Amino acid sequence: xxxxxxxxxxxxxxxxxxxxxxxxxxxxxxxxxxxxxxxxxxxxxxxxxxxxxxxxxxxxxxxxxxxxxxxxxxxxxxxxxxxxxxxxxxxxxxxxxxxxxxxxxxxxxxxxxxxxxxxxxxxxxxxxxxxxxxxxxxxxxxxxxxxxxxxxxxxxxxxxxxxxxxxxxxxxxxxxxxxxxxxxxxxxxxxxxxxxxxxxxxxxxxxxxxxxxxxxxxxxxxxxxxxxxxxxxxxxxxxxxxxxxxxxxxxxxxxxxxxxxxxxxxxxxxxxxxxxxxxxxxxxxxxxxxxxxxxxxxxxxxxxxxxxxxxxxxxxxxxxxxxxxxxxxxxxxxxxxxxxxxxxxxxxxxxxxxxxxxxxxxxxxxxxxxxxxxxxxxxxxxxxxxxxxxxxxxxxxxxxxxxxxxxxxxxxxxxxxxxxxxxxxxxxxxxxxxxxxxxxxxxxxxxxxxxxxxxxxxxxxxxxxxxxxxxxxxxxxxxxxxxxxxxxxxxxxxxxxxxxxxxxxxxxxxxxxxxxxxxxxxxxxxxxxxxxxxxxxxxxxxxxxxxxx
Numbered sequence: 001x002x003x004x005x006x007x008x009x010x011x012x013x014x015x016x017x018x019x020x021x022x023x024x025x026x027x028x029x030x031x032x033x034x035x036x037x038x039x040x041x042x043x044x045x046x047x048x049x050x051x052x053x054x055x056x057x058x059x060x061x062x063x064x065x066x067x068x069x070x071x072x073x074x075x076x077x078x079x080x081x082x083x084x085x086x087x088x089x090x091x092x093x094x095x096x097x098x099x100x101x102x103x104x105x106x107x108x109x110x111x112x113x114x115x116x117x118x119x120x121x122x123x124x125x126x127x128x129x130x131x132x133x134x135x136x137x138x139x140x141x142x143x144x145x146x147x148x149x150x151x152x153x154x155x156x157x158x159x160x161x162x163x164x165x166x167x168x169x170x171x172x173x174x175x176x177x178x179x180x181x182x183x184x185x186x187x188x189x190x191x192x193x194x195x196x197x198x199x200x201x202x203x204x205x206x207x208x209x210x211x212x213x214x215x216x217x218x219x220x221x222x223x224x225x226x227x228x229x230x231x232x233x234x235x236x237x238x239x240x241x242x243x244x245x246x247x248x249x250x251x252x253x254x255x256x257x258x259x260x261x262x263x264x265x266x267x268x269x270x271x272x273x274x275x276x277x278x279x280x281x282x283x284x285x286x287x288x289x290x291x292x293x294x295x296x297x298x299x300x301x302x303x304x305x306x307x308x309x310x311x312x313x314x315x316x317x318x319x320x321x322x323x324x325x326x327x328x329x330x331x332x333x334x335x336x337x338x339x340x341x342x343x344x345x346x347x348x349x350x351x352x353x354x355x356x357x358x359x360x361x362x363x364x365x366x367x368x369x370x371x372x373x374x375x376x377x378x379x380x381x382x383x384x385x386x387x388x389x390x391x392x393x394x395x396x397x398x399x400x401x402x403x404x405x406x407x408x409x410x411x412x413x414x415x416x417x418x419x420x421x422x423x424x425x426x427x428x429x430x431x432x433x434x435x436x437x438x439x440x441x442x443x444x445x446x447x448x449x450x451x452x453x454x455x456x457x458x459x460x461x462x463x464x465x466x467x468x469x470x471x472x473x474x475x476x477x478x479x480x481x482x483x484x485x486x487x488x489x490x491x492x493x494x495x496x497x498x499x500x501x502x503x504x505x506x507x508x509x510x511x512x513x514x515x516x517x518x519x520x521x522x523x524x525x526x527x528x529x530x531x532x533x534x535x536x537x538x539x540x541x542x543x544x545x546x547x548x549x
Contacts, residue, residue: 029057040452074314074422081348082318084304084498084523086473091524092353098337100182101330101358101534108132116144116274117546120186120331123277127174127185134167134174134185138229141187144275145232148549151256152273153248154266156192157199157233163187166229173227182334184227189279191267192233193240193313194322196220203313204236204245204263206434207426217311218343219280219322226338234266234279238436239423239443240287240315246436252294253547254513261294263287267325268295273549278326278335282312284319285415285495289503289518292325293486296505296514298533298543299325300332303524304498305350307336308343316418317348318462319495328543329502329534330358336526352524362535363395368482370490371400380515383507384485387517390539391483396532401482404471408493411461411468413453419443420450427451469497480528486518500526502533505542514542 034050034057045053106125109115115123115137126132142160149155170185195201195213202209220230235250237243243250243265250265252258253273260269264281268291271279281288283301292299300323307322314320324335333356342349369388374381388398423443426432432444439445472493476482484490486503494501499520506517519536521529537543 029054029061041454068428072424075311077314077317077347078421082304082498083348084469086469086523089473089523091350092355094355095353096355096357098333098354099357099359100334106131112140115140117327117544118277119327120182120277120334121328123186124182124184127170128179130174134170134187134229135164137185138163138167138187138231141231141276144273145270148273148275151549152251152253152260152269152275154235154250154260154269154273154275155189155232156202156204156235156245156247156266159196159199159230159232162196162198163229163231166224166227170227170229180225180227181338183223183338185229186227186277187229187231188223189232189234189267189270189276190217190220190230191236191264191279191281193236193282194220194233194280195311196230196233199233201233201313202246203239205238206246206436207431209246213311215311218308218345219339220311222339223280223335228338231276232266232270234270236267236282236287237262237265239419240282240284240313241443242437243291244437252513253549254294254296255511258294258513261291264291264299264325268292268297268299271295271297271325271327273547278324278331280322280335280339281325282320282322283495284316284321285412286491288321288323288325289486289491289501289516292503293514293516296516296543296545296547297325298327298329298332298502298504298537299323300329300336300526300530301501301503302336302340302526303500303521305348306340306352306500306524306526308341308346308349310343310345314422316415316422318418319415319498321498329504329530329537332502333358333526333530333534336530350524354527356527356530358531358534360531361394362391362532365396365481365532366399366479367391367396367532368399368401368476368479370403370482370484370488372402373485373488373490378485380485380507383515384517387483387506387536390536394535394539399479401475401479403490403493404468404475406468406471407461407464408468408489408496411464411496412492413450414458414461414465414496416446416450417453417458420447423447465496468493472497472499476522480522480525481532482520484518484520486516490518490520494520497523499523500529502529504533504537505545506536506540507542508545 194217240263243259243262267279267281272295288299507515519533
């Protein structure tokens, strides 16, 4: 039973009254209630002003109650759509073919176990040249998933029957000369917030652990059309927070005493450990960047609106983004090329060219870097500074910039409000008490707290977000890419503005765990972003080192 202070909520929030149904029906609204509520709002209304509000507030309460009688599935989005484009933004006009870099001849390794750490591109060459079959490769990775999941806890559901069926189909098509492209016959895993027909979609959460969604997410459909082979639905921190889910904690292959971070916990852990060549993750506020850093993988967070989220769990309609976690930058480009583009169901998705060319270098290119972030004292300062040195050696011109000083962390409560709306039924039903994590920083408490954010302040925060989008666009004039430490103000800011990034390993701690650097791109500028990140990665070998289980 919640404390009987919740009538205040009726005054404050976007859809409030949920808690009230758990405590008392139709709580009386009085001047005293308003006087208490205004302390949270930061206002000081007179008793006369408060009394004048009562009729409106009582009418609102009735409207809330009527509204809640109509069920809202998590898949229903608001009629307000976030658009990250600044005033005057123009898409590239030319649509050019995807162009991967040249690759030397690939041979089967003498030790088959070495296949675990081959890139998508290398495995694709083996399949295309018929040195190995997709069924053989799929069985290889399924066995690794079964063997090492006992240590890592990165798998929610093995999709073995589906995988073997898809692999056999891929082999038949390749044998018949019907090669679909780089992902044809390649095993992969998907974060378990993506719906797959015939399998549970648990969202990593106790209340949803038996949930069946009778459709395939758009991203899953596109990967199947490309011939990829789904081997597993992978763990995510419960409702896309952290690395703790209803089955335990997903661990870091580099250090089994540590979690893999989240929320794309299983995606990063499995790829890092060589259990899969690539996986699909998602990011709302660091969920690709953070586990990729912890596990030493290469992750792409695409532009908001680049990849359709149809069939994916909604946490924040204005911030959720789906993207690949891989071994290499070019693997990310290959997967991105398949999953991106409009689907006519996710109305935030925009049509834009993805003109990736992996044959280009960065000599003579102007690349910005966030000067104050690199100059501050922080643990990764040395390795990050060496990243800048490498870029200079590759022929790039480095130009210092500073990010806008407008509110970003201060408006990140937008995520909490949208998440509370997405899981309104969980809070009102009391099933939030079933969730694994129940501390002050966990979702159940965050959902409750968010209900006290006034609708006016939610909209004001989005107006500040508009200013932030405009100011960042001005800052980046003349630059396609900038470099930043992976964890700084930039992470929150650019998740709010919708900008894409690539995070990749750039060194190791003394104890052996990976470190990372982040390359940022312009909106819908993933092609140039990946080009720069690839040039850096090709000049280093950090991504070629692997954990030993």
